Amino acid sequence: MTASNDSFSRNKLPVISRVLILLGLLFCAAPLAAQTPFALTNIGQKIDSDDARMVGRGGWGMAVYDSINPGFKNTAGLSVVRNLVVSLIGYGSETHSESLDGQRNVTGVMVPEIRLAAPVVKGRLAVTTGFSLDRNFRYDTVTEFTTDVRDYTLEGEEQFIRQGTLFAVPFGVAWEAAPGLSLGAVVGLVRGTNTESLYEVFREPVNQSGIPFFKTVLQVQDDTFEGTAYTLSALYRIGDRMRVGASYTPSYTVDADRSISLGGVSAKVASYWSMTMPEEYLLGTQTNLFGRWWLGCDYQFQAFSEFEGPQAWVAEGMEDEYTVSVGLERRIANVRRAGLSNWPLRLGYSTRQWAYRVDGEPLTENTLSLGTGFPFRRELGMLDLALSYSRVGDLEKNGLEDSVWKISISVTGLERWW
């Protein structure tokens, strides 16, 4: 018995250590996240917190009802879980941006979501929590300048850095209210920051010690966000071949504390403002076409045309944000000696209209994706992979255009795996 326990410890500890190291690395790497220059303004870039399984098939996941590889997009679907579930989603991306001012490649990694679900009554009632990114503001620019001041010709650069996120810490419950019908409710603590820093660096002229004559200007605007969102969701199973899911998030207010400071100046300005996030609808379905093949689609809509917030953002022109996702999935199989035919296959397409205009024109994002996955032993979770390619914006219409290659990985582990 003692020997068995020792053996268990030896086998278990290294796995946990590896996972912890992995988590640590992902968190450390998260600030390096690549972003698009479109995130430089307004409410920022919407971050998909879909797991790699969903990403691979275009993003649909509102109708997922799976106890081995549960999806967190629709909380109602978590009522099926029978084990403690931990889901970690990460992606690495390379973004090629092109504008009339040049080109830039940016790589980075991000962990948009970590979620946990625990059954209260196995297969009937579960609770969930975690961390989920909603918006990201990160991007930076540098421009050189030359200007004449007094008797000097000043040379330097202007650096603008926007960084921050809007995220939610959800606390949810999922309940199978009736055979085939699951309901979910989530209270999301919306938090975040957005820091916009503007550096004016005057490199020339310098004194004999090499110190610039003119001091660098640093203007910083800090916003700290706080709000609460509520989401109701449902999932309905029509036989074994079709499922329908939906969620509704009423409009909610996000309060922001703003401080503006100028480096070296003791005076700071604190102010308060708020923004009203429009109500959001998600609707999705999936149906079994034949054999292991499933077809699904999701629709997300948030009426940002009714957004209330900073006047500068509204003046830029808000648009209703919507996302349409459609895709196919061949589910995993466990046929002995079937080889690659057991593998799950996924492919999909999605299109999104962003919440705001750029250069006076709506901004659209189109994504093609494909993916696969690998089960853990004894069906205690999945490792899913997806590769996607997106084009964001249009050089002629928006003055900017992005091409984004993204590798998404998600790990869903059930309690015994851990």
Place this chain on the structure above:
Amino acid sequence: MLPRFEKWKNRPRHSGRLSGLIVATLLLSLVIFFAACGSDDPNAVGVELVDAEIDALLELLDLEEPSEYRGLSIKDPDIPLLGQEVLYLGQKGGDASSILLEYDLGQVLNETITLDLFTQENIETVNFRLLMLSAYDQGDSNAQGTFPWETWYELYHLDDPVDTSVFPGPDPSIDGLPNLNTNYILEDANLVYLPVPKEPLIDWITTGGTHTFLIKEGDEDPASGEGLTGYSSMDMKHGGTTLEPTTIGSDQLGPSIYVKFTEPDTMLIITPDLDLSTFYLLADAPAAINDGFIMRTGLRSYPVLYFDFSSLPDGIFINRAALSVTNNTDSSWGMLESIVVSELEREFFDSEPDGLTLSNLENSVYPITGMTSLDPSYHDVMEFNVTTYVQRMINLLDEQGNRIEKGLILTPGEDFLPSYNTSTLDPDFYFNKFNFFGSDDPDGRGPRLKITYTVNEAIQGGGK
């Protein structure tokens, strides 16, 4: 070996399943791959979405005249005029000084030096000897004149002792007194011997007691050249660094009376009990900034300037503020010197003369910037970067929200300003003078504060 092999052979198989190790490895590889992939440095892509423009950033303001000014005479109680290491003689640019000496001749006689030695026949020579500082004897461009300048040394024996507390002040009266020096000899470039007739010396020794002398620059024809030259005083401590190498080792650095006897063949050296520079002419610092201002060492006079910042908005960022002053190289003179610009507390500026001491100054200044090795006769336009000072003037508010204004004081490298104190010689050693142009200078060379600043419209109205 066999049991181990059997164990390995019969190990649990997980064909088609991934172990945690593989999962971790895959994810780790992804992280490392993307973390290692270099991103391009930020550039102008996306800049059209940034609301910032350099052109609108920098505002200019020139404060062309100080709102307040005062030339402060700073005293160092530890080194009064009587204790200074250098004695000054001559005149230059409105300043002039003689040398006052006092000897206790009653202490000269002893068992060896007896009164019968002091006869016309037994005395070969009598000389007053001055030791000129090396900075003045080589015709250095920093010296007060062009070497060799013509200087007449006059020596007077005063009838009565002099109250030294009146100096700097007018020389004691020499009306009716004879000039005892009939000639002067400049020997070895820095030794000045003033020959004196023997008879008076015999009288002084016979009389005993304290005898007071005044060495004064003469105005015979041709008149003495312009120059204020320095000589070692009895309080000289820096001898080796400021005097000719030939004098190093001499224990008689102050003005002394040298008496050469025939029998015995010996030299009697009589050292003074007191020596000082009279500075019978000491130009006051200009009363108004319109007429200029001075920074003087030796007898310290430091200018303080206040500027009115009320035209600067609140909450601004000072990119650069430069105090520009122009030194009149035609009228300034002296050795290489540092000039330090410091913030000065208002309390010191308003102090009565008794309060203007070096130790009080030390506690009232906050150094901002400075320059070293400035040549009074060469460096004209000087710009001091006082950006941090102006920023503080914007930031500092009293309890009522009003700005706390401090002045700018120009000083040499005092001990309490170590960054600019490049010499072991304190500013009371050399008599240097920087004459700066005032606000009324027709060529606009008066003091001015040139400010370049950034306004953030959101930050106005002081601290919140």
